[in-house]
Amino acid sequence: MTVRARNSHKEIHxxxxxxxxxxxxxxxxxxxxSQIAFSSFEHLARTAERGLFDFFFLAEGLRLREHKGRIHDLDVVGRPExxxxxxxLAAVTERIGLAATVNATFNEPYELARRLATLDHLSGGRAAWNVVTSSDAFTGENFRRGxxxxxxxxxxRAAEFVAVARELWDSWTPDGLSRPFAHRDQHFDIAGEFTVPRSPQGHPVVIQAGDSGEGREFAARAADVIFTRHGTLEDGRAFYADVKARLAKYGRSADDLKIMPGVTVVLGDTAAEAxxxxxxxxRQQVSPQNAILAVEQIWGTDLxxxxxxxxxxxxxxxxxPSLTQGRTRRGDSVATAEKWRALSRQKGLSIRQTVIEASGRQSFIGTPEAVAAELETFVRQDAADGFVLVPHLTPGGLDEFVDRVVPLLQERGAFRTEYRGATLRSHLGLTEPGGKG
Known part of the structure; x- marks a missing residue:
């Protein structure tokens, strides 16, 4: 499949x-x-809606992480469902999409499809499901299936789970007729009648987060949005081309899947200030304690x-593997250790300084004008269709971006000046799936 040519008129999501x-x-x-008080979630969601964002995105934590047999400090506040x-939030917002991360390993299709369809009705068609999976027995101990x-x-299982959910959503026709459903396959054997009528956008939007070959293929087959971690222009373009090229085999076009990397933004009145x-x-993110913890996770021992x-x-x-429980591990520990030691030797850095440099998370740093231009470049050069902003402060971490960068994107013609529809699918430029017969 040929990925769409670079387009200076692509709108940023x-x-x-x-x-x-x-x-x-x-x-x-x-x-x-607070990470628990409703006011924190309300502030961030309303700020994003004021900025005309497509959706507000919540992660999921099914078990408190442990390190050396103790609860990880970053988890002590917990995480609501x-x-x-x-x-x-549907009651205090009007247009912004509402995306929940829900695990396809430890849930069942009928129950989750019902909850998502309910949110879609209550919000007027703004629901989204970020599909994640788990093979982690530590997390599984909280569930019957372990x-x-x-x-x-x-x-x-996740692919079959999504397919079953869509069968359930399609068991009601757009004109309000309900039909029995039946699904019998490797992971699920269910039959009956779905209790929730077809929702305002047909199906809630499906998001997928994953970078493995299996994850990319799953997104190409079943997702509407893919949430990635590719932050550089070069890596983003390679990922974008790879995933978009997988769509044709499933009868989908490049516009049917939006690629949105998670990014951070730091602004300043000058480049030096930023x-x-x-x-x-x-320096605040990587405290001395967190620096040692990061190295312990690589070395696999108490340091x-x-x-x-x-x-x-x-x-x-x-x-x-038992030193840190409940954390996703990426890459080869020996290779990472050697990379970090080489960086330390080359630049004369301490453990903490090396961890700060090697695990830097700021994606876009600069004046509002420079950041707006760089965001537009990423989208125009097909490194992304948009971005999921991850602020470092709760709940006011988006205020400055909405006040200072969004107006510049609008002036450049790169971002909407108003919501043009009521549903999340309309924000993303996705077609509503057709009901069955």
Whole structure:
């Protein structure tokens, strides 16, 4: 399939990610507020809607992470259940989409399809489901099925799960007729009648987050949006071309799947001021304690006796999966350790300084004008269709972007000046799926 040629008139899509519990959030900032209070979610969602964003996005945490047998400090505030929160937010917002991350491994199609269809009705067609999977037995201990699902099976179950949910949503016709459903396959054997009539946008929007070959293929087959972590122009263009090229085999066009990397933005009145602000944010994100914790996760051993302002261990990692529980592990620990030590030697950096430089999260740093131009370049050059902004502050982390960058994007003709429809599908430029016969 040929990916659409570069287009200077492509409109940028924007979404807001509630920072939640992770190493992006700066807890020590006096402007940081509760991760549980409804007012925090309401503020961020309303700010995103004021900025005409496509959707507001919540992550999911099904178990508190542990490190060395203790609850991970970043998880002590917990994380509320997404769909409950979004139903409440539907009452205090009007147009912005409401996206919940819900695990396809530890839920059942009938129940989840019903909850999502309910949100879609209550919000007037603004619901979205970010499909995630898990092969983590540690998380699975919270559920009856436990860690039964082999890693190789998680995407086959997820694909079947999404297909069943869509069968349920399509069991009601657009004119209000209900028909029995029946699905019998590898993972699900269910039959009956769905209780919720067809929702305002036909199906809630399906989002997928994943970078593996299986994840890309799943997105090409079943998703409307893919949430990625590719932050550079070169990596973004390669990912974009690869995923868009997979769509044709499923009878889909390039416009049927929106690619939206998660990004952070740091603004300043000058480029130098923005860089200094970004550096200070990284110092706050990577405290001395968090620097040692990051290295422990790579080395697989207790390094609490090491000085975060000192050198790295001189021995190679021996990965211990039980040291940190509930955290997704990426890459080869030995290769990462050598990369970090080489960076430390080359630049004369301490453990903490190296972790700050190696795990930097700011994607766009500069004046509002420079950031607006760079965002537009990414979309115009087919490195993304838009962006999911992940602020470092709760709940006011989007205020400056909405006030200073969005108007510039609008002046450039790169972003909407008003919502042109009522549903999330209309915001994203996605067609409504047709009902069955």
């Amino acid at each position: 924007l979404a807001a990610h509630f920072p939640g519990v992770n190493s992006t959030t700066v807890w020590a900032d006096p402007r940081s507020r 997404s769909l409950t929160l979004l139903n409440a 860690g039964y699902l082999d890693r190789a099976d998680r995407y086959t 860089q200094e602000r970004a550096a200070e944010i990284r 609490s006796s090491y000085d975060p302002d000192g050198p790295f261990p001189d021995f190679d990692p021996e990965p211990d």
